[in-house]
Amino acid sequence: MKVKYNKQAFTLIEMIIVLALVSVLLLIGFFPVKTMIASYQEQQFWRTFNQAWSKTAITAERKGCVAEVAFHSKEIEFSDYAENTRGQKRHSQIITLPPSLQVLTKFAYADFYKNGGTKFMKVVFYSKLHQVKYTLIPQVGYGGRYRLEVTK
16 A cells, blocks of 8 residues: 655745744844934934024024033033023923934033024044044034034
């Protein structure tokens, strides 16, 4: 008597090979996605920073008050005050740094005055993702302009 084998199912070896290939493909695709998300977070941070910076400079000039940007290790605080001195805060906006970015400059701040003038120091950020330093350099003149210099 002859025994017939049913060839309609997968063998154990075929299943192991398919699972190994799928897991390798998933591992290859996971790391670029993680890097891409971190890169997007940095880009979004710089956009938000630029908007908040411009808003703070314009608010100080138009409302005739003093405004300040304080750079902390994990966040940046944009504030404007009710008087020409550092009285009661009228408005405050806090931007959190993405995990891949850190502030290297300690106790950094920027002041905006009602006449449009600014006073601030260089502020250095370090990107762990791109392994570069971003240096925020003040520009001479009114309007609170800055230049962002990228160095390796």
